[in-house]
Amino acid sequence: MTKATRQQRVTAADVAGAAGVSRATVGFVLNDTPGQTISEGTRRRVLEAAVRLGYRPHTAAQALASGRSRLILLVLPDWPIEYSMRRCLDEASLALDRRGYSLVTYTPHAGGRARPLWESLSPDVVVGFTSFGAEDLASMRACGVTKVIPAAGQGSPFWRPPVAGAGSALQVEHLHERGHRRLAFGASDDARLGSLVQERFGAAQACAGELGLPELDVRRIGRDDGSAAAAVRHWHEAGVSGVVAYNDDIAAVVTGAAVRAGLSVPGDLAVIGHDDSPLAGMFVPSLSSVRVDTADLGRYLAELALQEAEGSASSPAQLAVEAEVVPRESTRSRHDG
Amino acid sequence: MTKATRQQRVTAADVAGAAGVSRATVGFVLNDTPGQTISEGTRRRVLEAAVRLGYRPHTAAQALASGRSRLILLVLPDWPIEYSMRRCLDEASLALDRRGYSLVTYTPHAGGRARPLWESLSPDVVVGFTSFGAEDLASMRACGVTKVIPAAGQGSPFWRPPVAGAGSALQVEHLHERGHRRLAFGASDDARLGSLVQERFGAAQACAGELGLPELDVRRIGRDDGSAAAAVRHWHEAGVSGVVAYNDDIAAVVTGAAVRAGLSVPGDLAVIGHDDSPLAGMFVPSLSSVRVDTADLGRYLAELALQEAEGSASSPAQLAVEAEVVPRESTRSRHDG
DNA sequence: TTAGGCGACTAGCGCGCGCAAGCACCATCT
DNA sequence: AGATGGTGCTTGCGCGCGCTAGTCGCCTAA
Numbered sequence A, B: 001m002t003k004a005t006r007q008q009r010v011t012a013a014d015v016a017g018a019a020g021v022s023r024a025t026v027g028f029v030l031n032d033t034p035g036q037t038i039s040e041g042t043r044r045r046v047l048e049a050a051v052r053l054g055y056r057p058h059t060a061a062q063a064l065a066s067g068r069s070r071l072i073l074l075v076l077p078d079w080p081i082e083y084s085m086r087r088c089l090d091e092a093s094l095a096l097d098r099r100g101y102s103l104v105t106y107t108p109h110a111g112g113r114a115r116p117l118w119e120s121l122s123p124d125v126v127v128g129f130t131s132f133g134a135e136d137l138a139s140m141r142a143c144g145v146t147k148v149i150p151a152a153g154q155g156s157p158f159w160r161p162p163v164a165g166a167g168s169a170l171q172v173e174h175l176h177e178r179g180h181r182r183l184a185f186g187a188s189d190d191a192r193l194g195s196l197v198q199e200r201f202g203a204a205q206a207c208a209g210e211l212g213l214p215e216l217d218v219r220r221i222g223r224d225d226g227s228a229a230a231a232v233r234h235w236h237e238a239g240v241s242g243v244v245a246y247n248d249d250i251a252a253v254v255t256g257a258a259v260r261a262g263l264s265v266p267g268d269l270a271v272i273g274h275d276d277s278p279l280a281g282m283f284v285p286s287l288s289s290v291r292v293d294t295a296d297l298g299r300y301l302a303e304l305a306l307q308e309a310e311g312s313a314s315s316p317a318q319l320a321v322e323a324e325v326v327p328r329e330s331t332r333s334r335h336d337g
Numbered sequence C: 001t002t003a004g005g006c007g008a009c010t011a012g013c014g015c016g017c018g019c020a021a022g023c024a025c026c027a028t029c030t
Numbered sequence D: 001a002g003a004t005g006g007t008g009c010t011t012g013c014g015c016g017c018g019c020t021a022g023t024c025g026c027c028t029a030a
Helices: A012-019 A023-031 A040-053 A059-066 A082-098 A117-121 A134-142 A166-177 A191-210 A227-237 A248-260 A278-282 A294-310 B012-019 B023-031 B040-053 B059-066 B082-098 B117-121 B134-142 B166-177 B191-210 B227-237 B248-260 B278-282 B294-310
Strands: A071-075 A102-106 A125-128 A147-149 A183-188 A217-221 A242-245 A270-272 A289-292 A323-326 B071-075 B102-106 B125-128 B147-149 B183-188 B217-221 B242-245 B270-272 B289-292 B323-326
Touching (some): A059 B059, A071 A082, A082 A294, A147 A294, A166 A242, A166 A270, A166 A289, A183 A191, A217 A227, A217 A248, A242 A248, A248 A278, A278 B248, A278 B278, B012 B040, B023 B040, B071 B117, B102 B117, B117 B134, B125 B294, B147 B294, B166 B289, B166 B323, B183 B191, B183 B248, B217 B227, B227 B248, B248 B278
Parallel strands (some): A071 A102, A125 A147, A183 A242, A242 A270, B071 B125, B183 B242, B242 B270
């Protein structure tokens, strides 16, 4: 039983043997190592042998030798953003893959005491949607992860304008176009969302200011605590006719409360959500919303991570977020189709 | 500049130096290597030094030397199951972590041509929620992944009873209790869900049979193609008074169509969903649903993966799925509170 | 003719760790 | 006294790969 038969894994040495060259040459060819000149004939023989044997470099060995795992760990928040982020993650994976990196997503559980994934993966870069706590940062440092986004003490790049606020201005404009002048903002009561809610509210407020509208009346809306009913009553009495919701969930809760209170949506109160989740189309009345093209965000994310990973001259990646209103029943005016 | 100062990473050699023992001893102590006897004093010195220096084993080196990455890759389908699976994943992570494994989740994109994650992670086991295609299996074999669940040619263990159908029987029972005799099943038109829909429908059908009810009238429901309106009309004419929906989304679409058709829910048509998603509570009328405790499923999953990883005698892990009806407005009867 | 340069490759070290083999030491048995 | 067997450790190989420091032959210029 020869060595080649006994072991199952095809190594670079096997390829070298098959191509009649040394192991180093195989490495040079497959990695296109700069500063190494390889004759066309040899290169072809090596590539052909690699394909024929089905050679796959052993990632652990590569990581050990090179000191880089070519892994990017994306830490997602523990609230469900999955749906709206799907495109974003796909796009980011693709962009990273083209540069030889893989994206791994990770959703730590608040109470869960499992070892964080960066300890078992040794990613080159850890990217967080939210800022990291001191404990997490210490844990990363301890296991050799030095490249972190956002860096210690910095805010997440995803919650800064225009990323976070792009769609909120559209919500306000949309209601303004439909003739609504007194607007309110339905915020989430989820503490974990603090900054994102703030960002969206800020953008909406700013837009209202530009349009010459009065300040938005903000209320925090919980899921089943009656806060929505109270807010709706309050708004109705205050003459508010249009509600900008932080997201589609809040829009649904507000709309539901209004309907239960005997108000007509959009007749007495128009409501617009954010993210264009499936819920928006299913609700009765269907909810107007804002669709954000998160593919851009994905590419931006990848660019950011790559800059960190390769330490390249940081041309501050530009991000153009495309967003558009998806009008539905909840903001329909009388003269609409 | 000493060596210890120059390099940032703390290695087992550093710990050995600090504890005054050889590197091998450090390994034996930290791994509790069976067949090695270490004196209590030495063991304490090593552990103390490891903690003091903040030693973390280099996972790539461990993987290379041991031939095992201690990584379990869970391949999720590309439809949004995130919400209902969150608990499941948490529980699975925890259970695996206790045994020294890490769970990585991966959602391949249908069109995306990024390198699959098993190639860059070399996981010990790949677990799929759905069966794998021949291409995927070949790719896994090529990069040394031999342990796959479900194995080639086998169906997923998650879509078999009682996992998949546990809640569906409860839906039928619930409607039966409320006096409904002619029931229908609202299936999803998403082809990717084929088997799961089948499983749930089968369980519902079986339960109906046991209760002496006629066969369920199945209709596929799309999201905005009018199929829901058609189904509702058809059901109403056929005298159906209760609808078992594949999940809460379908329940919402059916309920919405009924309301728009001027029917009263639950007066003219009672509807019950499945999964108890947030949507169920927000909808108007709120949707009765079935909450499944996916934590059990998570532990089962972990057990399955561990058996595969360690090749232990496979005592076929038992799975008890706990499910309960969450009654809401969409199935409320007159005499209910 | 010979030094020198260059293209095309190879030898081999080191990454950090698991683990087999070996070795010194001491207590017990013959 | 020497043989035996265990305890408690060390030496050192090998995992597969990246990459530095060469080697070797050939071609050109002095």
